Amino acid sequence: MHTVRTANFRVTGVDPLPAPARIRDEIPVPLAAQQVVDQTRHDITTINEGEDDRLVVVTGPCSVHDPDAALAYAERLAHLAQEVSDQLLVVMRVYVEKPRTRLGWKGLVSDPRLDGSHDIHSGLRLARSLMVRILDTGLPVGCEFLDPAIPRYLSDAVSWASIGARTVQSQVHRQFASGLSMPVGLKNSTTGSVEDAIDAIVAAGSGHVFPGIDDDGAAAVLTTSGNPDCHIVLRGSSAGPNYGAVHVAKTLDLLEAAGLRRSLFIDASHGNSGKDHNRQPQVVADLAGRIGEGESGITGVMLESFLAAGRQDLGRADRLSYGQSVTDACVGWGQTVHMISELADAVASRRSSPAHLSLVS
Numbered sequence: 001m002h003t004v005r006t007a008n009f010r011v012t013g014v015d016p017l018p019a020p021a022r023i024r025d026e027i028p029v030p031l032a033a034q035q036v037v038d039q040t041r042h043d044i045t046t047i048n049e050g051e052d053d054r055l056v057v058v059t060g061p062c063s064v065h066d067p068d069a070a071l072a073y074a075e076r077l078a079h080l081a082q083e084v085s086d087q088l089l090v091v092m093r094v095y096v097e098k099p100r101t102r103l104g105w106k107g108l109v110s111d112p113r114l115d116g117s118h119d120i121h122s123g124l125r126l127a128r129s130l131m132v133r134i135l136d137t138g139l140p141v142g143c144e145f146l147d148p149a150i151p152r153y154l155s156d157a158v159s160w161a162s163i164g165a166r167t168v169q170s171q172v173h174r175q176f177a178s179g180l181s182m183p184v185g186l187k188n189s190t191t192g193s194v195e196d197a198i199d200a201i202v203a204a205g206s207g208h209v210f211p212g213i214d215d216d217g218a219a220a221v222l223t224t225s226g227n228p229d230c231h232i233v234l235r236g237s238s239a240g241p242n243y244g245a246v247h248v249a250k251t252l253d254l255l256e257a258a259g260l261r262r263s264l265f266i267d268a269s270h271g272n273s274g275k276d277h278n279r280q281p282q283v284v285a286d287l288a289g290r291i292g293e294g295e296s297g298i299t300g301v302m303l304e305s306f307l308a309a310g311r312q313d314l315g316r317a318d319r320l321s322y323g324q325s326v327t328d329a330c331v332g333w334g335q336t337v338h339m340i341s342e343l344a345d346a347v348a349s350r351r352s353s354p355a356h357l358s359l360v361s
Protein backbone atom coordinates (compact mmCIF):
# COMPACT_ATOMS: atom_id res chain seq x y z
CA MET A 1 0.00 0.00 0.00
CA HIS A 2 1.33 3.47 -0.85
CA THR A 3 1.74 5.63 2.27
CA VAL A 4 2.62 9.25 2.85
CA ARG A 5 4.89 9.97 5.79
CA THR A 6 2.95 12.39 8.00
CA ALA A 7 4.69 12.13 11.39
CA ASN A 8 8.11 12.15 13.06
CA PHE A 9 9.93 14.06 10.33
CA ARG A 10 11.72 16.07 12.95
CA VAL A 11 12.33 13.45 15.61
CA THR A 12 15.90 12.48 14.92
CA GLY A 13 16.46 10.07 17.81
CA VAL A 14 14.51 7.83 20.16
CA ASP A 15 16.52 6.36 23.03
CA PRO A 16 14.45 4.44 25.59
CA LEU A 17 14.99 5.40 29.23
CA PRO A 18 15.02 2.86 32.07
CA ALA A 19 11.70 2.68 33.89
CA PRO A 20 11.29 4.96 36.92
CA ALA A 21 10.98 1.91 39.20
CA ARG A 22 14.34 0.62 37.95
CA ILE A 23 16.20 3.86 38.66
CA ARG A 24 14.49 4.17 42.04
CA ASP A 25 15.64 0.62 42.90
CA GLU A 26 19.15 1.34 41.67
CA ILE A 27 19.41 4.48 43.84
CA PRO A 28 17.19 3.89 46.84
CA VAL A 29 16.24 6.51 49.41
CA PRO A 30 17.38 5.05 52.77
CA LEU A 31 14.86 4.86 55.60
CA ALA A 32 16.32 7.79 57.58
CA ALA A 33 16.16 9.93 54.44
CA GLN A 34 12.57 8.86 53.75
CA GLN A 35 11.75 10.08 57.25
CA VAL A 36 13.32 13.48 56.47
CA VAL A 37 11.25 13.71 53.27
CA ASP A 38 8.03 12.76 54.98
CA GLN A 39 8.46 14.84 58.15
CA THR A 40 9.40 17.92 56.14
CA ARG A 41 6.36 17.63 53.86
CA HIS A 42 4.19 17.43 56.96
CA ASP A 43 5.94 20.38 58.62
CA ILE A 44 5.63 22.59 55.54
CA THR A 45 1.91 21.90 55.48
CA THR A 46 1.48 22.72 59.16
CA ILE A 47 3.51 25.94 58.70
CA ASN A 48 1.28 26.92 55.76
CA GLU A 49 -1.77 26.17 57.88
CA GLY A 50 -0.45 28.37 60.69
CA GLU A 51 -0.20 25.51 63.19
CA ASP A 52 3.59 25.79 63.34
CA ASP A 53 4.90 29.36 63.57
CA ARG A 54 8.27 28.68 61.97
CA LEU A 55 9.13 30.03 58.53
CA VAL A 56 10.13 27.81 55.61
CA VAL A 57 13.33 28.94 53.88
CA VAL A 58 14.07 27.36 50.50
CA THR A 59 17.66 28.18 49.65
CA GLY A 60 20.34 26.96 47.28
CA PRO A 61 21.77 27.52 43.86
CA CYS A 62 19.68 28.62 40.92
CA SER A 63 20.67 25.32 39.32
CA VAL A 64 22.90 22.38 40.15
CA HIS A 65 25.66 22.01 37.56
CA ASP A 66 28.37 20.49 39.79
CA PRO A 67 27.03 17.88 42.24
CA ASP A 68 30.20 18.07 44.38
CA ALA A 69 29.80 21.81 44.88
CA ALA A 70 26.09 21.35 45.62
CA LEU A 71 26.97 18.75 48.25
CA ALA A 72 29.60 21.03 49.80
CA TYR A 73 26.91 23.73 50.02
CA ALA A 74 24.50 21.18 51.57
CA GLU A 75 27.02 20.23 54.24
CA ARG A 76 27.41 23.85 55.31
CA LEU A 77 23.69 24.49 55.10
CA ALA A 78 22.84 21.41 57.16
CA HIS A 79 24.82 22.86 60.11
CA LEU A 80 23.20 26.25 59.77
CA ALA A 81 19.72 24.71 59.39
CA GLN A 82 20.25 22.83 62.63
CA GLU A 83 21.22 26.03 64.47
CA VAL A 84 18.06 27.86 63.41
CA SER A 85 15.68 24.89 63.46
CA ASP A 86 13.63 26.36 66.26
CA GLN A 87 12.68 29.31 64.04
CA LEU A 88 13.16 28.10 60.46
CA LEU A 89 12.52 24.99 58.42
CA VAL A 90 15.35 25.09 55.88
CA VAL A 91 14.90 23.21 52.58
CA MET A 92 17.71 23.12 50.03
CA ARG A 93 16.98 24.16 46.45
CA VAL A 94 18.23 21.25 44.37
CA TYR A 95 17.08 22.45 40.96
CA VAL A 96 18.01 19.86 38.37
CA GLU A 97 15.67 21.02 35.57
CA LYS A 98 15.77 24.60 34.28
CA PRO A 99 13.04 26.28 32.28
CA ARG A 100 14.53 28.74 29.79
CA THR A 101 13.04 31.96 28.46
CA ARG A 102 14.42 31.13 25.03
CA LEU A 103 17.40 28.83 24.83
CA GLY A 104 20.16 27.79 27.19
CA TRP A 105 21.43 24.94 29.33
CA LYS A 106 18.38 23.09 30.67
CA GLY A 107 19.84 21.62 33.81
CA LEU A 108 21.63 18.60 35.22
CA VAL A 109 18.99 16.08 34.15
CA SER A 110 19.01 17.34 30.57
CA ASP A 111 22.74 17.85 30.11
CA PRO A 112 24.92 16.70 33.01
CA ARG A 113 28.21 17.18 31.11
CA LEU A 114 27.25 20.80 30.29
CA ASP A 115 28.40 20.33 26.71
CA GLY A 116 25.24 19.66 24.72
CA SER A 117 25.72 15.88 24.83
CA HIS A 118 22.38 15.52 26.70
CA ASP A 119 23.16 12.30 28.53
CA ILE A 120 19.78 12.21 30.24
CA HIS A 121 20.43 8.64 31.44
CA SER A 122 23.36 9.88 33.56
CA GLY A 123 21.61 13.14 34.39
CA LEU A 124 18.69 11.37 36.02
CA ARG A 125 20.96 9.10 38.03
CA LEU A 126 23.24 11.98 39.08
CA ALA A 127 20.26 14.09 40.14
CA ARG A 128 18.76 11.27 42.16
CA SER A 129 22.07 10.29 43.80
CA LEU A 130 22.73 13.91 44.74
CA MET A 131 19.28 14.28 46.29
CA VAL A 132 19.86 11.14 48.35
CA ARG A 133 23.29 12.35 49.50
CA ILE A 134 21.81 15.70 50.49
CA LEU A 135 19.05 13.94 52.44
CA ASP A 136 21.79 11.98 54.20
CA THR A 137 23.08 15.27 55.66
CA GLY A 138 19.63 15.69 57.25
CA LEU A 139 18.58 18.46 54.86
CA PRO A 140 15.32 18.17 52.93
CA VAL A 141 15.26 18.76 49.17
CA GLY A 142 13.13 21.13 47.06
CA CYS A 143 13.10 21.39 43.29
CA GLU A 144 11.13 22.63 40.31
CA PHE A 145 9.39 19.94 38.27
CA LEU A 146 9.38 20.83 34.61
CA ASP A 147 9.10 17.74 32.44
CA PRO A 148 6.00 15.71 33.38
CA ALA A 149 7.94 12.41 33.24
CA ILE A 150 10.58 13.43 35.79
CA PRO A 151 8.61 13.35 39.08
CA ARG A 152 8.30 9.55 38.81
CA TYR A 153 12.10 9.34 38.89
CA LEU A 154 12.75 11.83 41.69
CA SER A 155 9.68 12.75 43.71
CA ASP A 156 10.17 10.25 46.54
CA ALA A 157 13.27 12.27 47.51
CA VAL A 158 11.58 15.68 47.34
CA SER A 159 9.80 17.48 50.19
CA TRP A 160 8.73 20.65 48.39
CA ALA A 161 8.28 21.27 44.67
CA SER A 162 7.71 24.29 42.52
CA ILE A 163 5.87 24.88 39.29
CA GLY A 164 7.66 27.84 37.77
CA ALA A 165 6.54 31.16 36.39
CA ARG A 166 6.87 29.93 32.80
CA THR A 167 4.66 26.86 33.27
CA VAL A 168 2.12 27.96 35.86
CA GLN A 169 -0.58 28.39 33.20
CA SER A 170 0.09 24.99 31.69
CA GLN A 171 -2.68 22.45 32.14
CA VAL A 172 -0.12 19.66 31.86
CA HIS A 173 1.78 21.01 34.88
CA ARG A 174 -1.34 21.69 36.91
CA GLN A 175 -2.44 18.10 36.25
CA PHE A 176 0.76 16.48 37.40
CA ALA A 177 0.93 18.83 40.42
CA SER A 178 -2.49 17.44 41.38
CA GLY A 179 -0.85 14.05 41.84
CA LEU A 180 2.37 15.12 43.58
CA SER A 181 2.93 13.83 47.11
CA MET A 182 4.51 17.00 48.49
CA PRO A 183 3.47 20.65 49.00
CA VAL A 184 3.85 22.58 45.74
CA GLY A 185 4.62 26.29 45.34
CA LEU A 186 3.15 27.83 42.20
CA LYS A 187 4.90 30.97 41.06
CA ASN A 188 3.12 34.05 39.78
CA SER A 189 3.64 34.28 36.01
CA THR A 190 6.60 36.10 34.48
CA THR A 191 4.30 39.03 33.64
CA GLY A 192 3.28 39.25 37.31
CA SER A 193 -0.15 37.64 37.23
CA VAL A 194 -0.97 36.22 40.65
CA GLU A 195 -4.35 35.19 39.24
CA ASP A 196 -2.56 32.60 37.05
CA ALA A 197 -1.03 31.05 40.17
CA ILE A 198 -4.36 31.12 42.00
CA ASP A 199 -6.03 29.42 39.02
CA ALA A 200 -3.23 26.84 39.15
CA ILE A 201 -3.71 26.21 42.89
CA VAL A 202 -7.42 25.61 42.32
CA ALA A 203 -6.75 23.37 39.30
CA ALA A 204 -4.03 21.33 41.05
CA GLY A 205 -6.22 21.03 44.14
CA SER A 206 -8.72 19.04 42.12
CA GLY A 207 -8.41 15.48 40.81
CA HIS A 208 -7.63 14.89 37.11
CA VAL A 209 -7.45 12.05 34.61
CA PHE A 210 -4.69 12.44 32.03
CA PRO A 211 -2.09 10.52 30.03
CA GLY A 212 1.33 9.93 31.55
CA ILE A 213 3.72 7.10 32.36
CA ASP A 214 3.53 4.49 35.09
CA ASP A 215 6.37 3.21 37.29
CA ASP A 216 7.34 0.73 34.57
CA GLY A 217 7.65 3.55 32.06
CA ALA A 218 4.59 2.43 30.12
CA ALA A 219 2.09 4.92 28.72
CA ALA A 220 -0.86 5.02 31.12
CA VAL A 221 -3.95 6.95 32.06
CA LEU A 222 -3.24 8.53 35.45
CA THR A 223 -6.01 9.45 37.87
CA THR A 224 -5.15 11.85 40.70
CA SER A 225 -7.01 12.87 43.83
CA GLY A 226 -5.88 16.53 43.81
CA ASN A 227 -3.15 18.20 45.89
CA PRO A 228 -4.52 20.28 48.78
CA ASP A 229 -1.00 21.45 49.74
CA CYS A 230 -0.45 24.00 46.96
CA HIS A 231 0.39 27.63 47.64
CA ILE A 232 1.52 30.70 45.72
CA VAL A 233 5.10 31.98 45.51
CA LEU A 234 5.36 35.72 44.81
CA ARG A 235 8.48 36.08 42.64
CA GLY A 236 8.00 39.55 41.16
CA SER A 237 7.96 40.01 37.40
CA SER A 238 9.34 41.93 34.49
CA ALA A 239 7.11 44.78 35.73
CA GLY A 240 8.83 44.91 39.14
CA PRO A 241 8.77 43.37 42.61
CA ASN A 242 5.70 42.11 44.45
CA TYR A 243 7.10 41.35 47.90
CA GLY A 244 5.80 44.59 49.49
CA ALA A 245 3.11 44.62 52.18
CA VAL A 246 0.48 45.98 49.78
CA HIS A 247 1.05 43.21 47.21
CA VAL A 248 1.07 40.59 49.94
CA ALA A 249 -2.19 41.85 51.48
CA LYS A 250 -3.85 42.00 48.06
CA THR A 251 -2.72 38.47 47.22
CA LEU A 252 -3.93 37.11 50.56
CA ASP A 253 -7.35 38.68 49.88
CA LEU A 254 -7.43 37.14 46.39
CA LEU A 255 -6.56 33.74 47.89
CA GLU A 256 -9.32 34.06 50.46
CA ALA A 257 -11.81 35.14 47.78
CA ALA A 258 -10.92 31.96 45.86
CA GLY A 259 -11.59 29.87 48.98
CA LEU A 260 -7.88 29.23 49.60
CA ARG A 261 -5.61 29.55 52.65
CA ARG A 262 -4.20 33.00 53.46
CA SER A 263 -0.56 31.98 53.22
CA LEU A 264 2.20 32.45 50.67
CA PHE A 265 5.93 32.21 50.04
CA ILE A 266 8.08 35.05 48.76
CA ASP A 267 10.97 34.50 46.39
CA ALA A 268 13.62 37.13 47.17
CA SER A 269 15.30 36.52 43.80
CA HIS A 270 13.99 36.63 40.20
CA GLY A 271 11.60 39.55 39.58
CA ASN A 272 11.79 40.56 43.26
CA SER A 273 15.48 41.35 42.98
CA GLY A 274 15.45 42.35 39.31
CA LYS A 275 17.76 39.33 38.91
CA ASP A 276 20.48 41.28 40.74
CA HIS A 277 21.70 39.03 43.55
CA ASN A 278 22.97 42.05 45.48
CA ARG A 279 19.36 43.09 45.98
CA GLN A 280 18.26 39.85 47.65
CA PRO A 281 19.56 41.00 51.08
CA GLN A 282 17.45 44.17 50.79
CA VAL A 283 14.36 42.11 50.04
CA VAL A 284 15.09 39.78 52.96
CA ALA A 285 15.79 42.70 55.33
CA ASP A 286 12.41 44.20 54.42
CA LEU A 287 10.62 40.87 54.89
CA ALA A 288 12.42 40.17 58.17
CA GLY A 289 11.40 43.59 59.51
CA ARG A 290 7.76 42.99 58.63
CA ILE A 291 7.69 39.41 59.90
CA GLY A 292 9.34 40.52 63.15
CA GLU A 293 6.61 43.11 63.63
CA GLY A 294 3.97 40.41 63.29
CA GLU A 295 2.85 40.64 59.64
CA SER A 296 0.94 37.46 58.95
CA GLY A 297 0.56 35.38 55.80
CA ILE A 298 4.21 34.94 54.79
CA THR A 299 5.04 31.31 55.54
CA GLY A 300 8.11 30.84 53.36
CA VAL A 301 11.00 32.70 51.74
CA MET A 302 13.11 31.55 48.82
CA LEU A 303 16.75 32.56 48.27
CA GLU A 304 19.09 31.88 45.36
CA SER A 305 22.40 31.25 47.03
CA PHE A 306 25.58 29.30 46.36
CA LEU A 307 29.12 29.03 47.70
CA ALA A 308 30.40 31.96 45.63
CA ALA A 309 28.46 35.11 44.76
CA GLY A 310 27.42 36.04 41.21
CA ARG A 311 27.22 33.96 38.08
CA GLN A 312 29.41 32.80 35.22
CA ASP A 313 28.79 31.91 31.60
CA LEU A 314 28.97 28.26 30.72
CA GLY A 315 32.18 27.58 28.90
CA ARG A 316 34.36 24.53 29.21
CA ALA A 317 33.35 22.52 32.27
CA ASP A 318 36.97 22.29 33.47
CA ARG A 319 37.37 26.08 33.41
CA LEU A 320 34.39 26.97 35.57
CA SER A 321 34.79 28.72 38.92
CA TYR A 322 33.96 26.38 41.76
CA GLY A 323 30.66 26.93 43.56
CA GLN A 324 29.35 29.74 41.33
CA SER A 325 26.03 29.64 39.45
CA VAL A 326 25.91 29.04 35.70
CA THR A 327 22.32 30.31 35.46
CA ASP A 328 20.97 33.21 37.56
CA ALA A 329 23.35 35.09 39.85
CA CYS A 330 23.25 33.92 43.47
CA VAL A 331 24.31 35.45 46.76
CA GLY A 332 27.45 33.91 48.24
CA TRP A 333 27.74 31.90 51.45
CA GLY A 334 28.47 34.85 53.77
CA GLN A 335 25.33 36.72 52.68
CA THR A 336 23.35 33.50 52.96
CA VAL A 337 24.31 33.06 56.61
CA HIS A 338 23.41 36.70 57.24
CA MET A 339 19.99 36.44 55.57
CA ILE A 340 19.08 33.16 57.24
CA SER A 341 20.07 34.53 60.66
CA GLU A 342 18.02 37.66 60.00
CA LEU A 343 14.96 35.56 59.15
CA ALA A 344 15.46 33.41 62.25
CA ASP A 345 15.69 36.55 64.40
CA ALA A 346 12.52 37.85 62.74
CA VAL A 347 10.59 34.73 63.74
CA ALA A 348 11.91 35.05 67.29
CA SER A 349 10.81 38.72 67.42
CA ARG A 350 7.40 37.85 66.02
CA ARG A 351 6.93 35.39 68.87
CA SER A 352 7.37 38.20 71.36
CA SER A 353 5.34 40.76 69.36
CA PRO A 354 2.14 42.05 71.03
CA ALA A 355 0.03 40.69 68.13
CA HIS A 356 1.43 37.17 68.59
CA LEU A 357 1.22 37.22 72.40
CA SER A 358 -2.44 38.23 72.26
CA LEU A 359 -3.10 35.29 69.89
CA VAL A 360 -1.50 32.72 72.21
CA SER A 361 -2.86 34.14 75.49
Ligand SMILES: O=C[C@H](O)[C@H](O)COP(=O)(O)O
Nearest residue numbers: 098099100101102104327328
Ligand atom coordinates in the same frame (compact mmCIF):
# COMPACT_ATOMS: atom_id res chain seq x y z
O1 LIG B 1 15.79 30.71 37.58
C1 LIG B 1 16.40 30.66 36.55
C2 LIG B 1 16.08 31.46 35.39
O2 LIG B 1 15.51 32.67 35.76
C3 LIG B 1 15.11 30.74 34.48
O3 LIG B 1 15.51 29.42 34.36
C4 LIG B 1 15.06 31.45 33.14
O4 LIG B 1 16.31 31.67 32.70
P1 LIG B 1 16.63 32.44 31.34
O5 LIG B 1 15.71 33.62 31.25
O6 LIG B 1 18.08 32.81 31.51
O7 LIG B 1 16.42 31.48 30.22
Ligand SMILES: C=C(OP(=O)(O)O)C(=O)O
Nearest residue numbers: 062164165166187235270
Ligand atom coordinates in the same frame (compact mmCIF):
# COMPACT_ATOMS: atom_id res chain seq x y z
C1 LIG C 1 13.07 29.35 37.29
C2 LIG C 1 12.84 29.73 38.53
O1 LIG C 1 11.95 30.60 38.95
P1 LIG C 1 10.81 31.32 38.12
O2 LIG C 1 9.93 30.25 37.60
O3 LIG C 1 10.16 32.15 39.17
O4 LIG C 1 11.47 32.13 37.05
C3 LIG C 1 13.65 29.21 39.65
O5 LIG C 1 13.26 29.38 40.81
O6 LIG C 1 14.68 28.63 39.36
